[in-house]
Amino acid sequence: MTPWYPKLASGVHLRHDRIRGTDLLLLPERVVVLEGNAGDVLRLCDGRRDVPAIVAELSRRYPGAPVATEVPEFLGRIRDEGWLR
Numbered sequence: 001m002t003p004w005y006p007k008l009a010s011g012v013h014l015r016h017d018r019i020r021g022t023d024l025l026l027l028p029e030r031v032v033v034l035e036g037n038a039g040d041v042l043r044l045c046d047g048r049r050d051v052p053a054i055v056a057e058l059s060r061r062y063p064g065a066p067v068a069t070e071v072p073e074f075l076g077r078i079r080d081e082g083w084l085r
Helices: 038-043 051-061 067-081
Strands: 013-017 022-027 030-033
Touching: 013 038, 022 038, 038 051, 038 067, 051 067
Parallel strands: none
Antiparallel strands: 013 022, 022 030
């Protein structure tokens, strides 16, 4: 399997809304409110890290969290939506 180096798709922007205290994905004609640590995951999607590197970093930040299974599934869903490339 070819390594995937996820990066936000063209026209998709990650922003933190200080008033709501949450991260948002700004899409053409749509805003998605992110829950939990989704923004932390997407901030690591810079096109330089592959999925295993993202998982390793998040495992370091959140010891004991099930990132090895949840993060690749989350990234796959976001990719299917067309928000990651």
